[in-house]
Amino acid sequence: AQSVSQHNHHVILSEAASLELGCNYSYGGTVNLFWYVQYPGQHLQLLLKYFSGDPLVKGIKGFEAEFIKSKFSFNLRKPSVQWSDTAEYFCAVIHGSSNTGKLIFGQGTTLQVKP
Amino acid sequence: DADVTQTPRNRITKTGKRIMLECSQTKGHDRMYWYRQDPGLGLRLIYYSFDVKDINKGEISDGYSVSRQAQAKFSLSLESAIPNQTALYFCATSRGLAGTDTQYFGPGTRLTVL
Numbered sequence: 001a002q003s004v005s006q007h008n009h010h011v012i013l014s015e016a017a018s019l020e021l022g023c024n025y026s027y028g029g030t031v032n033l034f035w036y037v038q039y040p041g042q043h044l045q046l047l048l049k050y051f052s053g054d055p056l057v058k059g060i061k062g063f064e065a066e067f068i069k070s071k072f073s074f075n076l077r078k079p080s081v082q083w084s085d086t087a088e089y090f091c092a093v094i095h096g097s098s099n100t101g102k103l104i105f106g107q108g109t110t111l112q113v114k115p
Numbered sequence: 116d117a118d119v120t121q122t123p124r125n126r127i128t129k130t131g132k133r134i135m136l137e138c139s140q141t142k143g144h145d146r147m148y149w150y151r152q153d154p155g156l157g158l159r160l161i162y163y164s165f166d167v168k169d170i171n172k173g174e175i176s177d178g179y180s181v182s183r184q185a186q187a188k189f190s191l192s193l194e195s196a197i198p199n200q201t202a203l204y205f206c207a208t209s210r211g212l213a214g215t216d217t218q219y220f221g222p223g224t225r226l227t228v229l
Contacts, residue, residue, distance in 0.1 A: 009155070024120075043205065044220040078147070090157060096215065102173070103148075103218055105157035 005012050006106035013081050021076040021109050023065075023091030025112070033074040034092040035041040035065055044090065050074065061085070082095050083115045118142045119221035121206050127227045134193040136205030136224050147189035148207040148218065149173075149181060151200075164189055175198065177223060196228040 007022040027030060035047040048059025055067040065076045072093060091106040118139045128134050132221040138147065145166050150158040150173075160173030170181055178200060182190045193200055203225050207218040 004157075032216075036220075043222040046217060047218060079132070093160075102160060102163070103158075105159070107155055107157045 002093070002104055004091055004106040006091055006102050006109050008109045009014070009107065010029075010110045010112070012112045015083055016080045017113075019078040019081045019085070019111070019113070021089055022072045023076065023106055024072050024105075025074070025091075025093045026072065027093065027095060029071065029095060032094045033065070033067060034075075034094075035059065035063070035076050036090045036092060038088045038090065038108075040087065042055075047076070047089070049108075061075075081111070081113050083113050085111060086113045087111060119206060119219055121204075121209055121221040122144065123224060123225050124222065125225045127208065127229065128196055128227060129229050130195075130197055132196050134196050136191045136204055136206075136226070138189045138191070138221055139201065140187050140206075140221075142208055143186075144208035144219075145186065145212050146209045146211045146216070148166070148209075149179075149191045150205045150207065151160045151175065151202040153202050161202075161204075162193065192229075193226075195224075198228045199229045201228065202226060 002028045002051050005024045005040050033050045036044040038044050050057045050058050050067045058064045073114045090111045092103045122137045132144045134216040148163040152158045159175050164170045164183045167183050180192045203223050205223050206221040207214045
């Protein structure tokens, strides 16, 4: 079965530190990749997505992610985090050729940024 | 996203009770989804619907049922709630573009089953 793994379950950083959250998926075919963010008490919001083209994708709030097909990875990065980035981050995958609309989510990574 | 609304936002109920969670959207999307979120497990798909006449089970549909009353409305029911259904439930919608679909989520319903 296809799966998505987020290796870091809980990350604690100080403001201005750099961030990288890992995401690996198990499906070998064409994939579409997403990062969602869930701020405390709020719903999931789309941070960025990759469908095709440039594997370095830029999203909102200074986040970016790089799709490395050979490593089945889609890691999320931000050069300098802020306290307001404290949230839970979810990586998700859907098969590129799929018409089922089934998003497969990772377990989530909780990011805590200390002021 | 205010385009996807869920009611109620919070609900506490007792074991054995029937519960309905409602989702409405004004995005004009054909596809709607119900997920549950549990700590450490991410989001798991319960049911999804491509249109009013097309409803499909997700990975964890046991103990749940759904109704797609209209393009804009998709309800999730727990026929006889049990404590391990305590979770955060999210509704989502998408346009249904094969291969490039993006899902938009509602604010969630926090359900506690005592």
